[in-house]
Amino acid sequence: MPEIYYSKAVNEALDEELARDPNVILIGEDIGLYGGAFGATKGLFEKYGAERLWETPISENSFTGIGVGAAMLGLRPVVEIMFMDFVALALDQIMNSAGKLHYMYGGQVNVPMVIRTPGGAKGGYGPSHSQTLTNLLVGVPGIKVVAPSSPAQAKGLLKSAIRDENPVVVVENKRLYPKKGEVPSGDWTLPLGKAVVAREGDSLTIAAYSSMTPVCLAVAEAFAKNAGIEIEVVDLVSLQPLDTETLFASVRKTGRLVVAEEACLTGGVAAEVAALVAEHCMDSLEAPIARVGAKDMPIPSALQLEQAVLVQPQDVVAAVKRVLEY
Amino acid sequence: MNQLDNTTLLGMLQRMVLIRAFEENLMGLFDKGLLGGTSHYCIGQEATAVGVIDAASPKDWLVSNHRGHGHLLARGLDPARVLGELMGRLNGYCLGRGGSQHLCAMDLHFLGTNGVTGGGIPIAAGAALACKYKKTGEISIVFFGDGASNQGTFHETLNMASNWKLPVLFVCENNLYAMSTPTSHAVASGTIAPRAAAYNMRGTVADGLDVEAVYFTAKECIDRVRAGNGPELLELMTYRQCGHSKHDARVYRTREEEADMAKRDPILTAATRLAERGVPQTDIDAAQQAAHDEIAHATEVALAAPKGGETEALSDLFA
Numbered sequence: 278m279p280e281i282y283y284s285k286a287v288n289e290a291l292d293e294e295l296a297r298d299p300n301v302i303l304i305g306e307d308i309g310l311y312g313g314a315f316g317a318t319k320g321l322f323e324k325y326g327a328e329r330l331w332e333t334p335i336s337e338n339s340f341t342g343i344g345v346g347a348a349m350l351g352l353r354p355v356v357e358i359m360f361m362d363f364v365a366l367a368l369d370q371i372m373n374s375a376g377k378l379h380y381m382y383g384g385q386v387n388v389p390m391v392i393r394t395p396g397g398a399k400g401g402y403g404p405s406h407s408q409t410l411t412n413l414l415v416g417v418p419g420i421k422v423v424a425p426s427s428p429a430q431a432k433g434l435l436k437s438a439i440r441d442e443n444p445v446v447v448v449e450n451k452r453l454y455p456k457k458g459e460v461p462s463g464d465w466t467l468p469l470g471k472a473v474v475a476r477e478g479d480s481l482t483i484a485a486y487s488s489m490t491p492v493c494l495a496v497a498e499a500f501a502k503n504a505g506i507e508i509e510v511v512d513l514v515s516l517q518p519l520d521t522e523t524l525f526a527s528v529r530k531t532g533r534l535v536v537a538e539e540a541c542l543t544g545g546v547a548a549e550v551a552a553l554v555a556e557h558c559m560d561s562l563e564a565p566i567a568r569v570g571a572k573d574m575p576i577p578s579a580l581q582l583e584q585a586v587l588v589q590p591q592d593v594v595a596a597v598k599r600v601l602e603y
Numbered sequence: 604m605n606q607l608d609n610t611t612l613l614g615m616l617q618r619m620v621l622i623r624a625f626e627e628n629l630m631g632l633f634d635k636g637l638l639g640g641t642s643h644y645c646i647g648q649e650a651t652a653v654g655v656i657d658a659a660s661p662k663d664w665l666v667s668n669h670r671g672h673g674h675l676l677a678r679g680l681d682p683a684r685v686l687g688e689l690m691g692r693l694n695g696y697c698l699g700r701g702g703s704q705h706l707c708a709m710d711l712h713f714l715g716t717n718g719v720t721g722g723g724i725p726i727a728a729g730a731a732l733a734c735k736y737k738k739t740g741e742i743s744i745v746f747f748g749d750g751a752s753n754q755g756t757f758h759e760t761l762n763m764a765s766n767w768k769l770p771v772l773f774v775c776e777n778n779l780y781a782m783s784t785p786t787s788h789a790v791a792s793g794t795i796a797p798r799a800a801a802y803n804m805r806g807t808v809a810d811g812l813d814v815e816a817v818y819f820t821a822k823e824c825i826d827r828v829r830a831g832n833g834p835e836l837l838e839l840m841t842y843r844q845c846g847h848s849k850h851d852a853r854v855y856r857t858r859e860e861e862a863d864m865a866k867r868d869p870i871l872t873a874a875t876r877l878a879e880r881g882v883p884q885t886d887i888d889a890a891q892q893a894a895h896d897e898i899a900h901a902t903e904v905a906l907a908a909p910k911g912g913e914t915e916a917l918s919d920l921f922a
C-alpha cells in the first residue's frame with residue numbers, strides 16, 4: 278500500500294470524486310492555482326478549471342449558502358473553509374440552512390454538500406487560527422460531522438461524505454496534514470457514522486478523535502511497553518452521530534474510560550461521550566470517567582503559552598493513571 | 604407605459620385579492636386559536652409578488668423570506684396546502700414542520716421561504732450557479748426586504764454573483780421599514796438600488812404598488828438576466844399596510860401616513876384601472892369574489908385535514 282500525506286489523501290479524494298461525478302464542484306478561497314491554504318486542492322484547477330472550482334472572495338457565510346442553494350438543485354458542492362475558526366462566519370448557513378432544510382421542508386429536498394475545514398493548533402498560529410470547534414457543530418441536529426485521524430480516513434471519509442445525501446462537515450487537522458500513512462489505492466470509501474477500534478486492549482479505553490488519536494495510540498504503546506498494560510483506543514471518527522455501539526462495547530469490556538480531544542473541555546464531544554457512557558454503561562464502570570481537553574482558554578500564540586493551554590501527552594498519561602489507580 | 608391586456612390584468616387582480624383574502628382569513632384563524640406562532644402579512648404588498656412572478660418562467664427558481672405568503676400564492680401553490688402547513692396539518696407542503704417562514708414546494712421550483720433575514724440571498728445565488736453550470740436556461744429570483752439589504756449576505760452574495768455573472772435577479776421589496784426601523788435610520792444610501800453600482804450590476808427602481816409597472820420592469824430585468832448578462836438588482840417601492848407581524852401597535856409611524864399610503868393600495872389601483880379600460884364592474888367583482896370563494900374552500904380543506912404527530916416530528920432528520 279502506498280504511503281501518502283494526509284493532505285495528499287484529501288487531494289486524491291477530491292480529484293477522484295471530481296472525475297467520477299460531474300455534479301461535484303469545489304467552492305472556497307484560494308482553492309485555484311494557489312491550491313488551497315494547506316494544499317488540499319493543488320493541481321485540481323489545472324485539471325478541472327473554473328467551471329468546477331469556484332474560487333471565492335472572502336465571504337464564508339454566503340459561499341456556504343451558495344453551496345446550499347447549488348446542492349438543493351442537485352450539485353454536490355465541497356466547500357472549503359480555510360481555518361475552522363472561520364466556521365463561525367458561516368454558522369448561520371450551516372446551522373439554519375444546510376442542517377435543517379431536508380427536515381423543515383418536509384423531506385422535499387436534500388442538501389448533499391460537504392464542508393471541509395482544518396481545525397487544531399499547528400504551533401503559534403494564535404487564538405483565531407488554532408481552534409477545534411467541534412462543540413459548535415455536534416449540537417445542531419441535521420449535520421453529520423466526521424474527523425479523520427489518518428490519511429486513509431481523510432480519503433475514505435471525504436469520498437463518502439461527497440456521496441452522502443446530507444450535509445457533512447469534515448474536520449481535518451493542521452498537524453495531521455504533513456503526516457504520512459498507508460492509503461489503499463483504487464476506488465474505496467469508509468463509512469460515515471462508524472468508530473474504529475484503533476488498538477485493542479483490556480484494561481482501559483481511551484476514546485479520541487482527530488489529532489488526539491495518534492497521541493493516544495502512542496500513550497497506549499508506552500503503557501504496554503513499560504507496564505504491560507493493554508489500553509484499548511477507540512477512534513471516534515464520527516462525532517455526529519456518535520457510534521455508541523462501538524464505544525459502549527469497548528467500555529463494557531475494559532470498565533474504564535478516558536476521553537481525549539484537542540478542543541476545549543467544556544460542553545464538547547468528550548463531555549457528550551462521558552455523559553453517554555455514564556448514562557448507559559454505569560454497571561460496567563470500575564472508575565470515574567476522565568476527560569482530557571484543552572483548558573477553557575483562548576489558544577495563545579507563543580509556543581510555550583500554547584503548550585500550557587493545549588493537551589499534552591503527559592496529560593493523557595496522568596488521566597490514564599488516575600483512572601487505572603482509582 | 605406598456606399596458607397589459609384586460610384579461611391578464613384581471614387575472615393578476617384576482618391573484619392579488621387571493622393573497623389578501625388568504626391573510627385576512629389568517630387573522631380570524633388566529634383569533635379562534637387555530638394557528639400558532641406568528642405570521643408576517645404582506646397586505647398592501649401583493650403587487651410585487653404577482654408582478655415579478657408572472658414575469659418569470661414557471662421554471663425559474665424562487666427564494667422568499669419571512670413575508671412569503673404572496674410569493675407562494677403568486678407562484679401557484681395550493682392555498683389549502685399553504686394554509687394546512689400554517690395549521691400543522693398533514694396536507695401542508697412541509698408536514699407542519701416549516702410553517703409560514705419555512706415553506707417550500709420543490710415541484711413548483713419554490714426553494715422556500717426563509718426565517719433568517721437575508722438567509723435566502725446566497726441560496727438563490729447557489730441555485731443560479733447550478734442553473735448556469737447545468738445550462739438549464741432557468742434563472743433564480745430572490746425576494747428580500749430593505750432590512751435584509753443590510754445583512755452581510757446581501758453584500759457578499761451580490762458581489763460574488765456579479766463576479767461570476769450568475770443568472771439571478773435580486774428583488775428588494777422596500778416597504779420603508781424593517782420591523783420598526785425606517786430605512787432613513789438604517790440604509791445609509793437612502794434607497795437600495797444605487798448600491799448595485801458597487802457590484803457592477805444594473806440597479807432599477809420601480810413602483811411596487813402598481814402591478815403593471817412591476818410586471819414590465821421585472822420582465823426586462825429577467826430577460827437580461829436570462830440572456831447571460833449577469834445578475835441585477837430590482838428595488839420595488841411598496842408599503843406594508845398591516846403591522847410587521849401579528850402583534851404590532853405600529854408606534855413607529857403615523858396613522859396619517861398609513862391613510863395616505865392606503866390610497867395607493869395595489870388592488871384598488873388595478874381594479875380602478877380595469878374599470879377605466881372598460882372592463883365591466885360585474886367582471887371585476889366576479890374575479891374578486893372567485894378569490895374569496897377559493898380561500899373559503901381552502902379553509903374547509905385545511906380544517907378537514909388530519910394533523911401530524913410524533914412520526915412527522917421525529918423523522919426525516921437525514922435523507
Ligand SMILES: Cc1ncc(C[n+]2csc(CCOP(=O)(O)OP(=O)(O)O)c2C)c(N)n1
Nearest residue numbers: 670718719720748749750751778780781782
Ligand atoms: C437574522 C435575523 N435577524 C432578525 C430577525 C427578526 N426579524 C424578522 S423580520 C425582521 C425585519 C425584516 O425587515 P425587511 O427585511 O425590511 O423585511 P420586511 O419585514 O419589511 O418585509 C426582523 C428584524 C430575523 N428573523 N433574522
Ligand SMILES: [Mg+2]
Nearest residue numbers: 748749780781
Ligand atoms: Mg422592510
